[in-house]
């Protein structure tokens with residue numbers, strides 16, 4: 001829940017709400033889906049998202065940011 005610290009209300013216009021759909025794209029097969037629909041693996045405090053279609057690794061981020 002540390003995402004709020006630099007999120008001023010004033011910048012939250014319609015532009016932002018349209019773009020911020022949080023959809024991830026697979027670099028390998030081009031699959032597009034929200035973060036919930038990817039294979040999620042947490043290991044050593046690092047969370048990794050993998051494509052269920054082609055097993056490509058999308059992103060690995062420290063768990064503290066999630």
Ligand SMILES: [Zn+2]
Pocket residue numbers: 026027028029030031051052053054055056
């Ligand atoms: Zn893929």
